[in-house]
Amino acid sequence: MPPTTPPAVAVARTRENTVDPVLEVTSLSAGLVKGSTVQPILTDVNLQLGAGQTLGIVGESGSGKSMTGLAVMGLLPKGVTVTGGSIRFRGTELADLAEADYCRLRGKDIAMVFQDSLTALNPTRTIGRQVAEPAELHLGLGRAAALSRATELLGLVGVPRPAERLAAYPHELSGGLRQRVMIAMALVCEPSLLIADEPTTALDVTIQAQILELLDDLRGQLGMAMMLITHDMGVVAGHTERVGVMYGGSIVETADTARLFQRTRHPYTAALLGSIPRLDSDRSVELDSIPGAPPELGDHRVGCSFADRCTRAQPRCREQTPELDLADPEHAFACWNPEPETAPAAAGPVPIELSVRTDASAPLVSSVPAASSVPAAWSVTSSPPVIELRELRKEYPLGRRLLPGREVRTVKAVSGVSLQVRAGETFGLVGESGCGKSTLGRMVVALEDASAGAVLLEGSDLSRMSRTELRRRRRDLQLMFQDSFDSLDPHLTVSESLAEPLEIQRQGSAADRTERVGQLLDEIGLPRSAASRYPHELSGGQRQRVGLARALALNPKVIVADEPVSALDVSIRSQILNLMRRTQREHGTTYIVISHDLTVVRYIADRIGVMYLGVLVETGTSDEVYDTPAHPYTAGLIAAIPVPDPRVAREKERALVRGELPSPVDPPSGCRFRTRCPLAQDRCAEVEPPLREFGGTHQAACHFPLIDPVA
Template identity: 60%
Template structure:
């Protein structure tokens, strides 16, 4: 429509608050639409998108999975998937039109003028080629450099992105590097020809919070030093708040709202943006209240619907919203939104109270804090009841072969878990946090007897399950269940959901087939799914629905202990809130003892009564959530908290000294003494000589540190 095109032109000309008259604009996207043929269906992932980017600027594009963020980036790169094509619109890069450009001319631009940092570095890097070859390839292709010149340039770039010992890494293969190191290689490969535009597509999604902070700081620094512009694609509003100059919020292939970052966060106008911000769990979240979650799911992109695409999920929607697509409206400062009933800023963070149907005194209720008040097990943090704890872990250790030989030909071993001890009371949730590779998942698998420890004990209701034979352990397995991280991989793709839920009941000989089917329906109802899901296959469900099925399967045999390993790490912020609310409600209603494993500290803050912080196979701090989050005593815990990106552009950043730098040492050969000392600003000679034991800070708060935070002598 003519009025819409005119509004889009006005929005683009004022995207930075003024018309583009001084040549500062680098990229202009106008009314871009993309279609992808999938058999007899047409997917429309990008529908009339208009965005602009200035020189030296970072534009953040945010939205749920399927909103069109990545596909917009791939359209700019000329890398649409098979069956994909641009059906309308324009992509202008510094005066050069990219839409319709011949393939040979696009290849000359791609990697030279425009480069991309992909989400999954393990699949984006060629596993059969050495790191040096892959980083040097763009220089040889676009700059005509010799092999020696390109290798020298690759080494220079690896040093620039902070890869340790870059000369040695040139001959490594991707699988020999950690996730953070591979991501640095991806950045080096993208920047080796110093492009004018870099598209970073979820560059830190799979990384720990500490590595994420380093990678994003690195991108900011390189953008400034090399004079580049950047498009940062993410679903993390905290990352956007900290690293983007301007924001574009996408939903169902369309731009819902754009504007300067501080303006958009302070004066949120689109109801979808407001809902996204409200869905983020924060470290100050009241655990007695449910997290806000966006109802429903994103629309089917094969269907062309009338009206605002967010209307079916919007509490403010009217008949007009369902019938007419709202046009872009430009406000002061280049703030543009497309909403018939714009919001007046972020929503107030008011939530429904958790109501727990349990007898008085049997567990936390809606009227008492669950992190500091009494629980089903007595005083919070005690970890025990009058009859003893539900789960007790005593000096648990797990070592396994690493492959290859040691210095003198001996077998090398990975010390995954090294002497961990803690207790979990009936009805209590214990959270385990730490970086990838610290031993959290290895510990979780031993808790449910999927793996045997090298030494130590897991004692469940007074019985040492680690000593039981397979026959004796069989009946106890029903009481120890695990909710896996990847619901897509943990559900059999050849089985319908009904068969998946009936299977554990059938193995244990519970009921008739009709009774097992009735139980499956009951489980689906408990996790908020309709009975019709019984006849579907896993691939027919969304990520959030699959995770709900994973929880239902774990609950099928009424376990007493549930171990949840990164249960929401792969989910969008809106779906994550739904699953977290469900997990918390189920845990409280059933009185489950739970162990929640995550590197997301906000998730653990919401779910856990007590927290254990792991580093390189050891617990370095334990305590109630209020103690650990409110007054962290270990420098590592404080560093993890400092690295969390807060969804507030005006929030003060933690000083650089407080953040954890570098990557963990190898668990094959951990440092002597305190294992964290190689990354700790407070480390002394004592830390290298003696391993600090867990000592009390208060009655329930313990720390393993020679120089705990908060003590005057540690600052002298």
């Protein structure tokens, strides 16, 4: 190891363990066999993993990261076979192991945690039986002994009152608890290798932080090796010692985590890091974005698979496939024209992308200054609100009322939210799933009726409008959906989908509409030939562009974007976020952006509202809220965000917000956050805290705020 590497603990551990790796994957290739042809899916994958170490595999969808995990588990999908290379696990060759021998290994020595705990657990069996099953199978324990082992494990993974939960069925548990059960199931036999495939992707940030912390602790306690497969650079930075970055079915760069983030060599890794919005990134500058879309799995071509999207690409990159140069096992990358090696940046909270950008000769997609409108947007405080919510409430009845007079229990999705959004402003709404933010968004665009309170569009109450009036006014209120596949009719072409709002609102002649569709396509950066395409013929990012174009078609005053980039790959997100900001500048549209992702909201929003269990707990400009959070919940949320910088991530405090969201059927009395709040006192249970002023536009509802209120 070169002496220049910072002597981090993690690195020292690497050196010890390279002597005797638990898992060693050498030039592994796998492909889909179709008759006599083989469609390559993994090419030349090299990995090493020592005991007690965590290896992060990062990549976007289709990069082959999950396939790598499945290959090690011997669980490749039907038709896909290992075509070359070796997988050595503690000296045993797995690549050609007989299925019967694999069965003895799986669940005992190698275990896996899947992403979706609802489908990975058997819904018809109790969790006790499911956790006990591997112990019965592999350890030969009797039913009772296995169950007591299961209880022990459930306690270890932090399931409260484990003995009582043994008889519970998976659907009776929350997502976070189910994920813990899956981890317990994987750990019953104390495996020496745990493969976690996107273990926290389906979870909220506060739960994610807890689960990752748990996995870290358990790895230390049990001394096992862990392979953490994820798309999130932040997760990797905080929880791994070594990282393999995958793209197009191969490892393009692998190094110690600290080194990979500080001295990134592969242009893909560099571009990926540059395109992630961060809490401390400069909002006046557009995000870097990687053009195009990642290749699909099995979409093989000659040369470097990243060449088409790479700013450093040379003719050679399209002709010869670069191989992972293993000369320096500490830092290997597959690139003909890597980023120049930079000296490790001085310690301190210097964002990584600076080290990438210092290379002025080849900027990764120019960082266009986002014009002066961003600071200007906030000078519009005096302009009248476009959207005003007054004590807005939404309650859904649980079940039907059969007998008159009987009290019907309700889910309190939104409980009295008041706020104003001004013209040209972007209001970001954040909160965990189930906090009512999507319901609120749908009420703003009149797709849900309010149970009480009012939504005012330019001063007029939506619920008081006649049907025809409302129908006409809908042109000013548009919704942009999360899932661009579901929000576009699969039977309509792009031009038909884009023309539909114009037809409905009877705008222009057929020729005008065709022209408008063309304009819209120009605006969102799709070629006009895309008009005749069907949604499934576009990539995810392109579909989301069409979704945005459809929302823009009527030139609405307000666009509510519900998780606009959550379904997209990391490298595509920044494209869409930049596009949303650009179109807003040009049209002066007001945005309400709903997201669980605080970094996304931080980047795009001028003002932010934090929701918890149906109430707005804090609101203010994004600087006010992120720099000096007043509510403990906001502070906890911010602390839970994985930061794509190992130096920052490792110094982070442990998760601040513990536990899970209480049921919205019976929300806690007083302050709704008190059950999870580290600062809660008796008063919090008795009095519901009102919104208090914290200077400027900053308001928060807390009895014991983290900063002092004004007056």
